[in-house]
Amino acid sequence: MKDVITVGLDGTPESLSAARWAAQEARLRNARLRLLHAWVMLAPEEAAHPVDEQDQNYWPHRIMDEARATVQAQEPDLPLDEALVTEDPLEALKSAAGESDLLVLGSRDLGPLSRYVLGETGLQIVAQTETPVVLVRARQETAATERNADVVVGVSLHEPCEALLAFAFHSAARRGVTLRAVHGRHLPAHAYNRGGGVEPYAAEMTAKDAQGELTEALRPWRERFPEVRVAERVELESPASALLHGAEDAGLLIVGRRHKRRMLAARIGHVVQAAVHHAPCAVAVVPHE
Secondary structure (H helix, E strand, O other): OOOEEEEEOOOOHHHHHHHHHHHHHHHHHOOEEEEEEEOOOOOOOOOOOOOOOOOOOHHHHHHHHHHHHHHHHHOOOOOEEEEEEOOOHHHHHHHHHHOOOEEEEEEEEOOOOOOEEOOHHHHHHHHHOOOOEEEEEOOHHHOOOHHHOOEEEEOOOOOOOHHHHHHHHHHHHHHOOOEEEEEEOOOOHHHEOOOOOEOHHHHHHHHHHHHHHHHHHHHHHHHHOOOOOEEEEEEOOOHHHHHHHHOOOOOEEEEEEEOOOOOOOOOOOHHHHHHHHHOOOEEEEEEEO
16 A cells, blocks of 8 residues: 555646545545646746746646645645646656556536546546546535445456455445445346347346345455445346446445456446446546456
8 A cells, every 4th residue: 555645637627626535535544645737848947936927837836726725625634745747647647646546537527418528638547557546526526415425336247356346345434334336237138038028037037146146246345344334236237327327326436447468458348438427426447357
């Protein structure tokens, strides 16, 4: 554990929301919070040189000052580091992720369609880093009950996902909330009759099998975290749809991204894509083998 959480700043309302979320998480973890802003055009500075609106570095300093004030108003005793980096934002964030336990970024809201946009830099970070990344919406802090809302984790059951479940149980334990484990499963072909309907018995057996597998996957984690309340949910629909339905009133949605070292081009799967663009709450993307 590095005991450092890094938040990327770009001067948008989304990055301020990310800073607020990261500050709360740092307090829960007893970690340091690092505020990071990267700009390739950052000019060399003299220590005694005041920054004004004519200065090339005026806006980077303003971004940092605003984030610092926001964090200190919320968590005045939180250990805080600041980093203004003369570097491409993608490279700076990748480096920072390797030095952190968690990287937090803002995600833009398109409005009434309840769809969110993660910029190209954010998408590349999520796809390439081995560090968990949390994506935060600009309206995040306006939800009065969010801090006490449940944590939701999507569980695929196809392969081991130890890092994902560890992150989920630790997150629920820190917050003292219920962990909702959601699994979505497509019905097998034999569950459909010739008329296109669903055979009730086949659907029932599919759900029963999935429930048993989910319970078994969670059993060692329940034993390790006896204080965490766990609710299991199996839905006979696509994993992405099941996850989004299960996260409607959540405070944090946690999804896994399989980290395949042999892949030539890193990417994120459709479930992560759906969570990133449509979930109504903060989304944590956790890489795991």
